[in-house]
Amino acid sequence: MSDFMYIDGQAIGPGYAPYVIAELSGNHNGEIERAFKIMEAAKKSGANAIKLQTYTSDTMTIDHDGPGFVVDLPLWKGRTLYDLYQEAHTPWDWHEALFSHAKKIGITIFSSPFDATAVDLLEKLGAPAYKVASFENIDIPLIKKISNTKKPLIISTGMASLEEIEDAVQAARDGGCEELCLLHCVSSYPASIEETNLANISRLREKFGVIVGLSDHSLGTVVPIAASAVGASVIEKHFTLSRDDGGVDSTFSLEPDEMRELVDRSREAAVAVGQVKFGPKPGELESLNYRRSLYVVEDVKAGEIFTPKNIRSIRPAHGLEPKYYEAILCKKASCDIKRGEPMTWNFVDRSEL
Structure with a gap:
């Protein structure tokens, strides 16, 4: 595996500035014009890329309200999976326009596909890279499908054990992926700082020999900035125009000034x-x-003994190094020395050396 990768011509890896991804997710609130504005704000805020999520409610789940199909997570408690994804998804018939707009304003765009048909759609649009979301990092067939495109691949590791991450990495390699990045991630919404464990970033790099980064769901910017200081080459953060506008992910999304x-x-x-x-x-x-x-901090006569009273370690640095202090104590002066003179070996009687 390489020490760096390229997405849309941009080098990513150690020694390069962190590659910042603004996650659009469902913050478009069902309005394509709002999606365009979010993309423009991401570009203006300095993000390297805007990322979509490519799915429909039918490719994610089934319309059912039985056990397990009703969400128990705080932000979306009581909603069915189908209803939530129906609201949050980015319509497939928007994708071409979104890709075109990204090209127009000069920001890279790619997506997280959630099934094989989404990969096919994104391939037709010329997606330069792919992202596997944390909830899909155990979907080995999907990872292999994406890897077969030979495009750069980013995999979030939220919830995954080390063994599950190994399986995902192996699937990517088996599928032909040569440019791989793992994102440390805590899949809670919002994620607490106490559970962030940024130490995982260096462990992922050591274990798998790939580029590493962070997909962050905490509030604010402290965690991703700290991640940059411990080696994160990629930072992904949900992005919106204003949290006050609402939306399924707005609570843990950054606004433009924060981005x-x-x-x-x-x-x-x-x-x-x-x-x-x-x-x-x-x-x-x-x-x-x-x-x-x-x-020398007191006048010294030739033949007089150097003592703690007449030589000291002080600033500035024009005399002998302090490590010679004990070697000079009790030695005789070779000449008269004025107070304030930097100590040299020439001031020490040679018979004493």
């Missing part, structure tokens, strides 16, 4: 990580002059 903050701060955090490098940095070179060093 701009996320984009800017996450990139700064990634830059701050930098590389392993010890020793003075270019910006520290002037500061070296103000480290501690050994100085």
Whole structure:
């Protein structure tokens, strides 16, 4: 597997700025013009891509209100799955227009397909990449179907055990996927910071040797910014024009000014990580002059003994390094020395060395 991948010509991976995906989801509220405005706001906010979800209520579930078909999650409690997906889905006959609008405004667009027919639709539209949602990361046939396109693939790992993630990764590789990214994810809505466990990001990278990132459902921008500082190369966040407008995902979605903050701060955090490098940095070179060093702090006569009273470790840094302090104590001065002189070996009687 590669250390980096490309989506629509954009390089993604360690050493590059985090790739920020604005998730449209159902925040269009059933209005294509609103979807267009969300895309435009995402572009203006600095997001790299807008992502859709390609399904219908019939490709997701069946119209049934029996046990298990009624949602028990807080945000959507009491609604049937079929009804919820009917409201939240992005109509398939919008897709061509959405792809066209993305091209017009200069933002990358791709989607999460939820069944084979959705993959076929997106292939016809020339989708540059695919995303497998957390709830589908156990759908091995779907992962293989997507991988057969040979397009870059992002898989969210929400709810998945390490064994289940291994199965998904193997399915992607078996299907021919060569550019793979795993997104650490907590599939609760909203997700709590306490359950975020960003330490999983480095574990996923070590275990699978792929690009890693975060699909975040927490409130605000703290978690994704922190993720950028621990190696997340991709950040996905639900996006809306205003939470006050409502919508199935609005509660845990970012508004435009928050998305701009996320984009800017996450990139700064990634830059701050930098590389392993010890020793003075270019910006520290002037500061070296103000480290501690050994100085003569009282007038000393030739032959006089150096003591804690007449030599000290002080700033600035023009004398001998403080590590020589004990080696100089009790030695004789080779000459007269004025107070304020930086200590050198020339001040020590050679017979004492």
